Amino acid sequence: MNGDANLRRNTSTPVLTAAGYDELVVTDGGVSVLEQYLQVARNHKLLIAAILAGSLVVGLILSLLADERFRAASRIEITQVEDNVTQVRGAQNVDAVRQDRFYLPTQYELLRSRSLAERVVRELNLGQDQDFLTAYGIELGATANVEQALAPVLLGSVDISPVQNSSLVDINFVSKNPQVAAKLANAWADQFIADNLDRRYGATIEARQFLEERLAQTRERLEDAEKQLITYASNRGLLTVEPERGEGTDSQGTAAQTLVASDLQALNRALATATADRISAEAAMAAGSTSERASSSSNLPQLRQRRAELTAQLAELMSRFGEGYPPVQSVRAQITQLDSEIRTEEGRTVSQGRTAYQEALGREQRLRARVNELAGEFTTQRRDSVQYNILQRDVDTNRELYAGLLQRYREIGVVGAGESNVLIVDRAVAPGGPFEPNMRQNLAIALFLGLLLAALVLFVLEQMNQSLRDPREVQERLGLPLLAGIPRTAEKDLTEDITRSFSELYEAYFALTSTLAFRNGGVVPRSIMLTSSRPGEGKSLSAVALAYLLGRQGKKVLLIDADLRHSGMGKYISSNNNMGVSQYLQGNEDWRAMISSPDPLTGFDVLGPGRKTLAVAELLANGRFQQLLDAVEAQYDHVVVDGPPVLGLADAPLIAAALSGVLMVIEANEGKWRYVESAIMRLEQAQAEMLGAVVTKLDDRNSSYGYGYGYGYGYGYGPDAKQRADDEEASA
Numbered sequence: 001m002n003g004d005a006n007l008r009r010n011t012s013t014p015v016l017t018a019a020g021y022d023e024l025v026v027t028d029g030g031v032s033v034l035e036q037y038l039q040v041a042r043n044h045k046l047l048i049a050a051i052l053a054g055s056l057v058v059g060l061i062l063s064l065l066a067d068e069r070f071r072a073a074s075r076i077e078i079t080q081v082e083d084n085v086t087q088v089r090g091a092q093n094v095d096a097v098r099q100d101r102f103y104l105p106t107q108y109e110l111l112r113s114r115s116l117a118e119r120v121v122r123e124l125n126l127g128q129d130q131d132f133l134t135a136y137g138i139e140l141g142a143t144a145n146v147e148q149a150l151a152p153v154l155l156g157s158v159d160i161s162p163v164q165n166s167s168l169v170d171i172n173f174v175s176k177n178p179q180v181a182a183k184l185a186n187a188w189a190d191q192f193i194a195d196n197l198d199r200r201y202g203a204t205i206e207a208r209q210f211l212e213e214r215l216a217q218t219r220e221r222l223e224d225a226e227k228q229l230i231t232y233a234s235n236r237g238l239l240t241v242e243p244e245r246g247e248g249t250d251s252q253g254t255a256a257q258t259l260v261a262s263d264l265q266a267l268n269r270a271l272a273t274a275t276a277d278r279i280s281a282e283a284a285m286a287a288g289s290t291s292e293r294a295s296s297s298s299n300l301p302q303l304r305q306r307r308a309e310l311t312a313q314l315a316e317l318m319s320r321f322g323e324g325y326p327p328v329q330s331v332r333a334q335i336t337q338l339d340s341e342i343r344t345e346e347g348r349t350v351s352q353g354r355t356a357y358q359e360a361l362g363r364e365q366r367l368r369a370r371v372n373e374l375a376g377e378f379t380t381q382r383r384d385s386v387q388y389n390i391l392q393r394d395v396d397t398n399r400e401l402y403a404g405l406l407q408r409y410r411e412i413g414v415v416g417a418g419e420s421n422v423l424i425v426d427r428a429v430a431p432g433g434p435f436e437p438n439m440r441q442n443l444a445i446a447l448f449l450g451l452l453l454a455a456l457v458l459f460v461l462e463q464m465n466q467s468l469r470d471p472r473e474v475q476e477r478l479g480l481p482l483l484a485g486i487p488r489t490a491e492k493d494l495t496e497d498i499t500r501s502f503s504e505l506y507e508a509y510f511a512l513t514s515t516l517a518f519r520n521g522g523v524v525p526r527s528i529m530l531t532s533s534r535p536g537e538g539k540s541l542s543a544v545a546l547a548y549l550l551g552r553q554g555k556k557v558l559l560i561d562a563d564l565r566h567s568g569m570g571k572y573i574s575s576n577n578n579m580g581v582s583q584y585l586q587g588n589e590d591w592r593a594m595i596s597s598p599d600p601l602t603g604f605d606v607l608g609p610g611r612k613t614l615a616v617a618e619l620l621a622n623g624r625f626q627q628l629l630d631a632v633e634a635q636y637d638h639v640v641v642d643g644p645p646v647l648g649l650a651d652a653p654l655i656a657a658a659l660s661g662v663l664m665v666i667e668a669n670e671g672k673w674r675y676v677e678s679a680i681m682r683l684e685q686a687q688a689e690m691l692g693a694v695v696t697k698l699d700d701r702n703s704s705y706g707y708g709y710g711y712g713y714g715y716g717y718g719p720d721a722k723q724r725a726d727d728e729e730a731s732a
Contacts, residue, residue, distance in 0.1 A: 040458055040462060041458065044458055044461065047454070047457065047458075048454045048458070051450050051453055051454040051457065052447065052450040052451065052454065054450070055446045055447060055449055055450025055453065056443060056446050056447060056450065058446060059442050059443050059445065059446025059447070060439075060442075060443065060446075062437075062442065062446075063437040063438075063439050063442040063443070064437075066436065066437040066442075067176060068176065068434035068436070068437070069174050069175065069176055069434060069435050069436040070174070070175060070176070070177070070178040070181050070430075070431045070433075070434055070435055071172055071173065071174045071181060071431060071435035071436075072172070072173050072175075072178065072181035072182040072184075072185045072428040072429065072430060072431055073170050073171065073172045073173075073185060073426075073428055074170070074171045074185040074186050074188070074189045074424065074426060074427050074428040075163075075168055075169070075170050075171070075424075075425040075426040076168070076169050076171065076189050076192070076193075076422055076423065076424050076425060077167055077168055077169075077422070077423045077425050078104060078107050078167050078169060078421065078422050079167060079421045079422075079423075080103050080104075080421070104162070104167065107169075108160055108162060108169065110192070110195075111160045111169065111171065111188075111192055112155065112158070112160050114151050114155065115195075116188070116191060116192060116195060117150075117151035117152075117154040117155050117158075118147040118148075118151045119191045119194075119195060120154060120184070120187050120188055120191050121146060121147050121150045121151060121154065122147065123187065123190075123191055124183070124184075124187050126146070126150050127140055127146035127150065131177055131179065131180050132177075132180050132184075134177070135175045135176045135177035135180045136153055136157075136175070136176070138150070138153065154184065154188075157173055157174050157175060157184070158171065158172065158173055158184075158188060159171075159172040159173075159174070160172075168425060171185050171188050171189055171428075172185065173185040173188065173428070174435060174436075178430040178431045178432075179430050181428070181430070181431065182428040182429055182430040182431070185428035186427050186428050189424050189427075189428075190424075192422060193420050193422045193424070196420060196421070196422050197420055211405055211408060214405050215402065215405050215406060218398055218401050218402045218405060219402055221398045222395065222398035222399055222402050225391065225394040225395040225398050226395050228391050228394075229388070229391040229392060229394075229395050232387065232388060232391055233388060267367060267370050267371050268371055270367055271364065271367040271368055271371050274360060274363045274364040274367050275364050277360040277363070277364075278357065278360035278361050278363075278364045280360075281356045281357035281359075281360045281361075282357050282360075282361075299345050303338055303341055303342050303345060304342065306338055307335060307338040307339065307342065310331055310334050310335045310338065311335060313331055314328065314331045314332060314335060317331060468666055468667075468668050468669070468671075468673065468676075468695060469668070469669065471485050471668070471695045471698070474666070474693045474695065477673060477677070478664075478676065478677065478680055478693060480664065480680070480690055480692050480693045481519065481692040481693070482692065482693055482695065483512055483515045483516060483519070483663070483691070483692040483693065483694055484508055484509070484511050484512035484515060484694050484695070485508065485694075485695045485698050486505070486508045486509065486512075486538065486542065486694060486695065486696040486697065486698065487504045487505065487508060487697075487698050487699070488696075488697040488698060488699040489503075489504065489505050494541055494572060495544075495572050495573070495600060495601065498544070498545050498548055498549075498601070499548075499601070505545070506549075509542070509545035509546065509549055510549055512542075512545075512546065512549075512694060513546060513549050513550060513553070515692075516528075516691065516692075519691070519692070520691075524550060524555075524638060525638075525660040525661045525691065526633055526637070526638060526639065526660050527629060527633060527638070527639040527640075527641065527658075527659045527660040527661075528546070528638070528639070528640055528641065528659065528660065528661050528662070528663060528691065529562070529641040529642075529643040529652075529655060529656055529659045529661075529662045529663070530542050530543045530546070530640070530641070530642060530643060530662075530663045530665055530694075531643035531644065531645065531646055531652045531656070531662060531663075531664065531665065531679075531683075532645050532646070532664065532665040532666065532667070532679070533645060533646055533647050533664075533666070533671060533675040533676045533678070533679035534645050534647055534671060534675060535566065535568070535645050536568075536667070537645075537665050537666065537667035537670075537671070537696060537697075538665055538667060538696035538697060539568075539642060539643070539645075539665040540561075540563070540567075540568040540569045540571070540572065540642050541571075541572055541696075542663070542665050542694055542696065543559060543569070543640050543641070543642035544559065544569065544572045544573060544598075544601065544642075546640050547559040547604040547638075547640040548601050548603060548604060550604070550637075550638050550640070551602075551603030551604035552603055555637040555638055556635075556636045556637045556638075557603070557604035557605070557636060557637065557638045557639075557640060558595070558604065558605045558606075558607060558632050558635075558636040558638070558639050558640070559598070559604055559605065559606045559607070559640045559641075559642065560581060560606075560607045560628075560632070560639060560640070560641045560642065561580065561581065561606070561607065561608050561609045561642045562581055562609070562625075562641050562642060562643050562644065562651070562655055563609060563642055563643065563644040563645075563651075564581060564582050564609045564610075564612065564613065564616045564619075564620075564644070564651065565612070565616055565644060565649070565651070566644075567608070567609045567642075568642075569606075569608075569642055572601075573598035573599060573600070573601055573606065574598070574599050575596040575597075575598060575599070575606050575608050576596060577594060577595075577596040577608060578608075578610070578611060579593060579594040579608075579610055579611075580594050580607060580608035580609045580610025580611075581594075581607060581608070581609050581610050581625075581628070582609060582610035582611055582612070582613050582616075582619065583610045583611065584610075584624065584628055585619035585620065585622065585624045585625060585628075586613070586619065587624075591607065591628060591631060591632065594607055594608070594610070595607055596608065604640075605636075607632070616651060617649075617650045617651060617654070620650075620651055620654040620655060621650075621654055625654070625655060625658055626658045629658050629659070639659075641655065641659060643655050643656070643662075645679075646678075646679035646682055646683060647675055647678060647679055647682075652679075652682075652683065653682050653683055653685070653686035653688070654686070656683050656686050656688035657686050657687050657688060659688070659689070660689065661689045661690070661691035662683060662688045662689060662690055662691060663691050663692060663693070663694055664676070664679070664680060664683075664690065664692070664693045664694070665693075665694050665696055666693055666694070666695050666696070667695075667696050667697050668695050668696065668697050668698050668699070669697070669699070670697070
């Protein structure tokens with residue numbers, strides 16, 4: 001009674017209960033992809049464990065069976081060199097010019113080249129090295145090509161590892177013999193250096209040949225240019241002298257370097273001097289003063305000085321004596337004599353000035369005439385010097401080119417003997433322990449490959465799996481509302497779980513009844529058929545649970561087992577009446593005598609399938625099933641029909657049209673979507689009213705989608721869950 005009271009309280013507000021179902025059962029809060037992947041892994045944890053264990057076992061076996069191998073490493077440094085050894089612009093082909101960023105990658109590929117491997121084979125005479133042949137398990141025939149046979153072996157054992165952000169390179173060799181590995185690593189570095197020097201020396205030979213050709217061509221051009229220059233200068237009379245420092249090489253400068261120019265410069269300076277002398281003489285002659293003319297003579301000053309002294313003496317005597325005094329007369333006579341000499345000297349001086357002027361004038365005129373003559377010749381030579389300078393520049397250019405090429409030709413002889421741009425930093429030494437097998441590394445690789453294989457297998461399984469995993473897809477793929485999600489429970493506890501108010505199964509089916517009422521305006525439809533696409537999906541249990549819960553709500557309920565071919569209701573309830581639906585369809589009108597009470601459940605009546613018959617489809621098609629429904633609906637509040645599966649049979653579509661609605665039961669994680677879709681299509685073609693879908697047997701494989709857990713309002717379930725439920729009901 002207490003349990004019934006609690007049930008009635010719970011069912012008094014079916015709308016709220018449906019809302020509670022949405023919150024507690026269909027917990028869809030947006031599941032992340034990572035959670036789904038983790039759930040898939042949990043679903044197949046045994047398979048994953050088996051794959052990983054197998055991978056580790058295989059890795060362990062392979063590691064134990066693998067031969068020991070040793071690795072030795074030598075380190076070299078590669079610096080970039082100038083490719084153009086001639087240092088002549090345009091000497092290299094454009095295709096041969098490599099950019100800096102291509103240099104080191106090219107060297108790495110050369111270190112991996114087959115030619116280098118063959119060179120190592122030749123230099124070490126590996127065809128006769130028994131240690132090498134034993135280490136690699138090689139047997140050479142008498143006619144075998146040693147280099148072609150052993151070069152691939154070396155290339156398969158060497159590993160070129162550039163050191164990041166540097167010009168260093170590690171040469172690693174792996175062998176079963178540690179001494180052989182060290183010897184090959186060192187030989188590989190040595191032969192790479194030798195091969196590099198050979199390539200550089202070969203480049204100098206090509207450069208020498210190129211320079212020899214250019215030298216011969218340049219020498220011929222220089223000789224031709226010099227001949228043209230000399231011939232032209234001879235024909236034009238351009239005899240040059242050494243130029244003064246700072247003089248140019250243009251046409252004016254070339255003209256200034258000729259003999260005519262030199263003579264013109266000298267005569268021009270002489271003309272300037274002559275002109276100055278003529279002007280000076282002309283000025284002296286034009287001066288009218290005797291004293292000025294006399295001043296140019298060397299005797300006039302003495303004569304004038306002597307006359308001044310005598311004049312002073314005469315004046316003194318005249319002041320003391322008279323004119324007749326003899327000394328006075330004597331002095332006057334001397335003065336007269338001096339005046340005569342002064343006049344004679346001045347006349348001679350004037351004559352000398354005129355003569356000097358005439359001489360200066362004549363010299364100036366002769367120089368001017370010669371200067372004018374040379375100026376004409378200089379003008380002609382200036383015009384000729386234009387072509388002369390062109391020829392001279394051609395000679396100078398060819399001479400400079402020839403000198404530069406000759407200098408490079410002398411220098412290039414020592415390029416081949418220069419230092420190598422590849423240096424050995426560390427030489428390889430025999431390793432003290434094996435490089436392989438590395439047990440930890442091999443097991444880690446095996447584990448990683450196992451994880452990849454497991455992921456691939458899970459992906460394939462999930463892609464091949466066409467069953468329902470996410471109940472939300474019911475609405476998306478089928479267009480039906482999801483009315484409930486029923487958890488998977490132990491087979492032996494199904495009937496008992498339905499009767500316990502706080503079990504997962506009870507809560508799930510109670511939510512189904514509430515949702516049906518909620519979607520039907522608060523009232524559960526009068527007649528409902530539960531069917532599925534194939535047998536074993538849980539429709540019979542759902543029909544029993546629905547009838548039981550409706551009966552506990554105080555409704556008069558009849559459960560009809562319409563699966564006349566293979567009834568599954570006997571697993572959950574039992575009945576002692578052998579009469580049922582098949583007898584009514586065959587003409588027996590007394591359906592009330594066919595009603596029985598189920599065991600162990602109570603609260604509803606059961607109309608069993610009756611005795612089996614072979615003509616099930618014909619009986620369902622005769623219209624008597626509709627009469628049966630009309631009759632029982634008049635006596636019962638709700639009629640729940642456990643219908644047959646849809647696929648492969650015509651029974652379910654024949655029954656569905658007579659009912660108020662149909663519930664499609666879909667088993668999670670089994671079957672295929674196309675089965676369900678085909679079943680729904682057949683029911684819709686039969687004009688069945690589809691109420692929605694019920695997903696059954698949800699388990700931990702569906703928990704990542706928000707289903708399979710969370711039932712029971714937080715009471716939880718475990719070994720003592722049954723006892724706790726009993727205690728709850730007793731206390732209520």
